[in-house]
Amino acid sequence: MRAQRDSDVSLHHAGQGKTLGLIVNPVAGMGGPVGLKGTDGTEVLQEARRRGAHPVSSERALLALKRLAASTVPFRLITGSGALGEDVARAAGLEPIVVYRSSPGASRPDDTRNAALVMAYASVDLLLFAGGDGTARDVLGMVSDRVPILGIPTGVKMYSAVFGTNPQNAGNLAARFVAAEPSVRFREAEVMDIDEAAMRSDQVSARLYGYACSPHERHLTQNAKAGAAANENLALDAVSRQVVRSMKPGCLYLLGPGTTTRRVMTELGLPSTLLGVDAVMDGALVGADLNEYELIRLMEGHETHIIVGVLGGHGSLFGRGNQQISAEVIRRVGREHITVITSMDKLLALDTGCLRVDTGSAEVDAMLSGHLRVHTGPDRSVFFRVRT
Incomplete structure (x- = not known):
């Protein structure tokens, strides 16, 4: 990845607007309609496919990117190759710069984490990711609070507060961020996921994994899951x-x-x-x-x-x-x-x-x-x- 990071140094030029990163988890959300509780792990993904599940993440990410592509303010978009973001970005009419290519045999979470690390080194102004809570955890683990992140909701579990309320609103918020609209503010947003130990005890409990810096506008972003009193x-x-x-x-x-x-x-x-x-x-x-x-x-x-x-x-x-x-x-x-x-x-x-x-x-x-x-x-x- 050293060469990829070195090539990213030239991404920021005066007058060319903000630089956004994009990572798409292409299998996020496949488990939902077929009755699975997520799509984390190879065995779960295989079971989802066996049940006839079809990818939905790229289609939902496209809804967000079309809103972003309509921005009249110039910006740069860097992404991963193929299904990791390049394909859907081009489908939205954007011209992305590919800064990460998956290695043969790499796992899907490895691709997410490695791409996020490359984008953190590229000092993107905002990292957009399409996925669910598992993807949010993978991204946060690589960028911590150094890079603002915003989730395009495409997963099964989306309890975290880093997601737009829907893909279109995630794209709207990203476009407003690019335009530096004063209504867009940043907050410490919870990144959460199902507590699997609690689930095995027959309890719904979302565990807090950390906080991410994330853009926020009241009607465009969701809050984290809350328990009942x-x-x-x-x-x-x-x-x-x-x-x-x-x-x-x-x-x-x-x-x-x-x-x-x-x-x-x-x-x-x-x-x-x-x-x-x-x-x-x-x-x-x-x-x-x-x-x-x-x-x-x-x-x-x-x-x-x-x-x-x-x-x-x-x-x-x-x-x-x-x-x-x-x-x-x-x-x-x-x-x-x-x-x-x-x-x-x-x-x-x-x-x-x-x-x-x-x-x-x-x-x-x-x-x-x-x-x-x-x-x-x-x-x-x-x-x-x-x-x-």
């Missing part, structure tokens, strides 16, 4: 009982991941998949830990309802950790058959004052946008704004 439990138990009583015979109910929906399953007397999607009909479990294709197959011929919670901290409704409930599943179910359960405390803690959707489909995101009824307690609900 103890005083929320009684209200959530009560509203879960009410949801169970309202279930209609002959209808299929899809319950999303998390501890909130687990309360509904407990009221039904059924086991649940903490980080997966389960299906219930007439009080019986008809499918556990289902992927997108299995959900669609179960839905055939049945009126279907979706029951989901809200991801605390950044207020995600769809698109973070529940990609099995895909845009196609939501489209077939319809907005009127979606039940959202959360606590009032969690809603009040959202500094953006809205819930977020990022399904990967502009049409479905638009369908979900607006004000949606959110159940916060027995016979208590509020209409809360949903936006992309």
